[in-house]
């Protein structure tokens with residue numbers, strides 16, 4: 001029988017499943033819109049029971065899901081490739097380098113994993129409208145899965161999002177509200193929407209199931225890696241939910257004594273959108289006033305999950321690294337040339353972190369290092385156009 005509770009990551013209060021939907025009722029009183037969320041909830045399972053039920057080689061992640069199988073959406077996500085990146089590894093001098101390519105999810109990003117679980121929960125609750133703020137990817141994944149389930153998605157996103165991401169949402173039939181504003185403003189408006197009109201809100205970290213959905217990528221890495229925990233996982237960070245989800249996968253495995261170690265997590269942000277990096281390195285949290293980066297999916301002034309993200313980087317003995325705009329473009333090209341993987345800028349910047357990590361001594365020569373590719377490059381072809389030259393068209397007479 002499925003059993004779990006929600007536990008507040010700030011005050012430790014515990015809630016039964018249906019006593020709470022979003023934040024801790026006490027800590028959310030301290031939440032001011034326009035700041036990181038307070039009282040984000042973590043799902044805690046019965047870990048002794050998980051230990052007993054877990055069977056190697058069965059490849060069944062549903063054990064770790066806070067939702068009954070009967071509600072799982074009819075829209076498979078995940079099961080993305082995990083493979084060795086030898087040519088790229090040789091280039092950077094990282095012998096044991098692997099890629100987890102989540103750009104190959106159905107809508108082209110890792111966000112499918114979170115939307116999948118939230119739509120499943122909406123089926124359990126009998127709610128037909130799901131609302132989200134997004135820089136683009138969370139929205140397109142929600143719109144697609146809602147389409148497959150006959151539900152309505154309501155999308156608040158910056159009008160400046162890459163065209164392909166907006167087109168995805170419109171084509172999937174969502175109600176799309178492009179804003180002349182930032183992602184952070186979309187976040188506020190979408191919260192107001194659910195408060196005033198109801199529906200289920202999917203905002204990242206605000207809905208604790210987004211963390212649980214994203215954690216499936218960590219569980220898959222563990223299984224595809226022959227039930228071994230990698231030494232290092234490199235993750236691009238905006239709101240700080242993917243990195244928290246990756247951590248949660250290995251936390252669940254550790255708590256249930258299926259494994260005995262955690263991977264060291266590397267947080268990678270753009271220099272121009274570095275709120276979590278600044279917080280992790282200085283110990284002092286500050287909102288940014290203007291994040292401006294070509295890495296649109298991680299362009300965030302106020303990361304909703306800043307507090308948890310800092311905690312998980314610390315708990316994993318991790319590190320944080322910043323990448324310049326120029327290095328993002330270079331990383332995208334190197335990744336493509338040395339692995340055949342075309343990743344969107346927000347995802348490709350982790351490649352540039354490799355060189356820096358090697359120089360810093362963070363990676364030991366035998367470490368197994370995993371690059372988590374979070375988004376597909378075809379979602380944004382304008383940005384790499386700045387960095388390549390398409391050969392001139394020639395006449396047929398050669």
Ligand SMILES: *Cc1c(COP(=O)(O)O)cnc(C)c1O
Pocket residue numbers: 109110111137138204236237238239240241242243297298344346347374375376
């Ligand atoms: C959302 C996203 C991220 C960052 O995830 P957070 O949970 O916001 O930290 C990274 N890469 C891509 C492609 C994304 O869509």
Ligand SMILES: [Zn+2]
Pocket residue numbers: 008009010011012013024025026027028039
């Ligand atoms: Zn609390």
